[in-house]
Amino acid sequence: xxxxxxxxxxxxxxxxxxxxxxxxxxxxxxxxxxxxxxxxxxxxxxxxxxxxxxxxxxxxxxxxxxxxxxxxxxxxxxxxxxxxxxxxxxxxxxxxxxxxxxxxxxxxxxxxxxxxxxxxxxxxxxxxxxxxxxxxxxxxxxxxxxxxxxxxxxxxxxxxxxxxxxxxxxxxxxxxxxxxxxxxxxxxxxxxxxxxxxxxxxxxxxxxxxxxxxxxxxxxxxxxxxxxxxxxxxxxxxxxxxxxxxxxxxxxxxxxxxxxxxxxxxxxxxxxxxxxxxxxxxxxxxxxxxxxxxxxxxxxxxxxxxxxxxxxxxxxxxxx
Numbered sequence: 680x681x682x683x684x685x686x687x688x689x690x691x692x693x694x695x696x697x698x699x700x701x702x703x704x705x706x707x708x709x710x711x712x713x714x715x716x717x718x719x720x721x722x723x724x725x726x727x728x729x730x731x732x733x734x735x736x737x738x739x740x741x742x743x744x745x746x747x748x749x750x751x752x753x754x755x756x757x758x759x760x761x762x763x764x765x766x767x768x769x770x771x772x773x774x775x776x777x778x779x780x781x782x783x784x785x786x787x788x789x790x791x792x793x794x795x796x797x798x799x800x801x802x803x804x805x806x807x808x809x810x811x812x813x814x815x816x817x818x819x820x821x822x823x824x825x826x827x828x829x830x831x832x833x834x835x836x837x838x839x840x841x842x843x844x845x846x847x848x849x850x851x852x853x854x855x856x857x858x859x860x861x862x863x864x865x866x867x868x869x870x871x872x873x874x875x876x877x878x879x880x881x882x883x884x885x886x887x888x889x890x891x892x893x894x895x896x897x898x899x900x901x902x903x904x905x906x907x908x909x910x911x912x913x914x915x916x917x918x919x920x921x922x923x924x925x926x927x928x929x930x931x932x933x934x935x936x937x938x939x940x941x942x943x944x945x946x947x948x949x950x951x952x953x954x955x956x957x958x959x960x961x962x963x964x965x966x967x968x969x970x971x972x973x974x975x976x977x978x979x980x981x982x983x984x985x986x987x988x989x990x991x992x993x994x995x996x997x998x999x
Contacts (some may be wrong), residue, residue, distance in 0.1 A: 694988075699930065700987075709927025709932065710962075711931060711968050712967050713774050716952065726804070750779075778824055789829055802839050814846060820874070835867065836867050837868040838867060849881050852881050876890055876981070879983050893934075898948075912952075949965070
């Protein structure tokens with residue numbers, strides 16, 4: 680029997696960027712700016728997943744493993760020092776196994792009141808091939824581990840290695856609400872479809888949003904996939920910000936820089952990142968925030984207006 684084919688994701692409505700209800704950020708900021716350090720743990724020789732190999736080379740991949748170990752040994756503190764310098768609290772996309780492998784990193788982040796959101800258990804174990812019950816358990820394990828080690832009620836989710844299923848968003852929101860009520864499980868970073876937060880459809884009907892998290896500004900995509908030079912990455916970050924800042928004069932936008940401590944923190948790359956942070960935070964109309972803070976503000980002040988506008992435009996389109 681042929682599997683049912685789907686034409687669209689169905690998690691959100693088509694909602695053109697133009698003429699949306701105005702978003703206002705605290706103190707009249709044009710851009711809500713957040714940095715999402717991916718602090719990950721890669722297993723040297725993880726369990727086999729038939730749908731995806733963790734390393735491009737035969738196991739064990741010593742080079743792949745050790746450069747990521749460099750990130751947790753050296754790169755993390757180098758990046759943390761920069762974020763401290765510019766008054767930025769990181770929103771950590773966390774491989775939650777790191778809580779046991781490197782608790783000292785968790786402690787450093789906690790001391791700075793950084794946010795932790797779930798990026799799965801290991802970045803070498805994927806959602807692909809899991810049953811709904813197995814994925815629910817993985818998500819629950821991650822949320823509970825973050826709470827046990829940090830005291831935080833996990834608000835956000837980025838699927839491990841960007842592997843997700845058609846149930847991922849529903850499961851994260853459901854488990855978060857079961858554990859922590861309205862404080863748990865309120866946003867996803869797994870959708871890359873907008874420069875503003877947007878409402879997401881869930882089977883539970885719960886209030887839940889997509890948070891802008893740019894793959895194009897993600898340092899791994901920039902350096903490892905697109906082979907961009909550091910000085911050009913700086914130019915990209917500035918141009919990305921400039922456009923969002925200009926548009927933010929009409930309605931607030933969101934800029935995220937997703938980083939990896941084994942990419943952006945390498946000695947030959949860190950200066951470009953520093954200059955970008957200095958440029959962005961040097962603008963007065965920028966709200967330097969965490970993912971949780973942006974999501975909570977949007978849910979409290981703009982979510983309902985967004986839903987009404989989406990429904991009104993859908994009804995108008997249906998009549999045309």
